[in-house]
Amino acid sequence: MSRFFFAHLVFSAVTSALMSSLVCGVATFRMVGLSGAFMHVWSGAWLYAWPVAFIVLLSIGPFVRKSVYRSCKCPMAVPVEPEKDTR
Secondary structure, three states: OOHHHHHHHHHHHHHHHHHHHHHHHHHHHHHHOOOOOHHHHHHHHHHHHHHHHHHHHHHHHHHHHHHHHHHHOOOOOOOOOOOOOOO
8 A cells, every 4th residue: 555545545435524514513412402412323323324435535525625736726745655765
């Protein structure tokens, strides 16, 4: 597995975990408030939402990033592997 794919995998996992937990938290708060059921309802919703968010981010993340950079006319922020020393 290349370092760049591993970095994309970790980025997708962390970003999807944070965003899905935040969105589920807001939706759960609107639904049940800060009652005793909040953590139970939130954790159940998050366990379903996180894998979906992870798969979506993992699959379309690179396309979205390239599209945004092209539309902003920004140089691509893609790391370049250093050349190996062949001595």
